[in-house]
Amino acid sequence: MQGAGITFVMVVAQVLSVGLNTLIKASMSKGMSIFVYVAYSNLLGFCFLLLATTIRHRNRAPTPINNSILFRIFVLGLLSVTIQTLIYTGLGYSSPTLTSTMEDIVPAYTFIIAIICRMERLDLKLQSCQAKSIGTVVSIAGALIMTLYKGLPMTIDVMPNNAFLSSQQSKWLLGGFLLAVGCFCGSVSLVIQTWTIKDYPEELMLITISSSFSVILSFIVAFIAEENPKAWILKLDMELVCIFYSFILWLL
Numbered sequence: 001m002q003g004a005g006i007t008f009v010m011v012v013a014q015v016l017s018v019g020l021n022t023l024i025k026a027s028m029s030k031g032m033s034i035f036v037y038v039a040y041s042n043l044l045g046f047c048f049l050l051l052a053t054t055i056r057h058r059n060r061a062p063t064p065i066n067n068s069i070l071f072r073i074f075v076l077g078l079l080s081v082t083i084q085t086l087i088y089t090g091l092g093y094s095s096p097t098l099t100s101t102m103e104d105i106v107p108a109y110t111f112i113i114a115i116i117c118r119m120e121r122l123d124l125k126l127q128s129c130q131a132k133s134i135g136t137v138v139s140i141a142g143a144l145i146m147t148l149y150k151g152l153p154m155t156i157d158v159m160p161n162n163a164f165l166s167s168q169q170s171k172w173l174l175g176g177f178l179l180a181v182g183c184f185c186g187s188v189s190l191v192i193q194t195w196t197i198k199d200y201p202e203e204l205m206l207i208t209i210s211s212s213f214s215v216i217l218s219f220i221v222a223f224i225a226e227e228n229p230k231a232w233i234l235k236l237d238m239e240l241v242c243i244f245y246s247f248i249l250w251l252l
Helices: 002-029 034-056 067-093 096-103 106-116 127-148 162-199 203-225 238-251
Strands: none
Touching: 002 034, 002 067, 002 096, 002 238, 034 067, 034 203, 034 238, 067 096, 067 162, 067 203, 096 127, 096 162, 106 127, 106 162, 127 162, 162 203
C-alpha cells in the first residue's frame, strides 16, 4: 500500500512537471525573464526551508559543519542554479515535450555516474542490474532520437524554406544539448548529495544551506544577465503562477 502511494506521488509529480514546463514556455514567449524566475523561485523555496529548519532545531542545535562538508554544500547550490538555468534555457530553444523527455534520462545518468564512482556495482548476472542497464540504454536512445529528429509543424499553411528549417533545427539541437548537460548536472548533484548526506545526516540543514547559496548565486546571475529593470517587477500574471507552481512541485 505504501509503495502504491509513493508511485502515485511520483506520477503526479511527473504530470505537474510537464505542466510547469508548458507554463514556463508560454510565459517565456510573453517576455518572462528566465533568470528572474529562477531567482524568485529559489528565494521562495529558501524562505520555506529556513522556517522549517528553525522550527526543527529550536530545541536542538544542528551538528557542526566542517569545511569539506560546507564546500560540497556550496557545490550543490552552484549545481542547482546551473541546472535550472540550463534546463529552462534549453526549454526556450526547444519544447516542453523534449524537456520532459530529457528529464527522464536523469536516472540513467545517475546510474552511470554511480558505477564510475563505485557507489553502485554493475553485476549483469543480477536481474536488477540487467533492468537498470536496459533502462539506461533505452532512455538515452530515446532522448537522442527526440533531439536529433524533429518533424514539421502539424499546423502549417505554407511549406517553410530551407533557411527557416535549418534555423529551427539548429535551435532544437542547441536546446537538446543544453537540456542534456542540465540533466547530467542534475545526476552529478544527486550523487554529491548522497555522498554528503552520508557524512552529514542533517538533511534539512544541508538543503537549507545549499538553498541559501542557490539564492545568492541565482540573484548574481540574474543581475548580470537581465538588462531590463522592469523584469524584476512581479505582476498577477503567468510568471507569478509559474513561481508558485514550481514551489508546489518542489514540495512533492
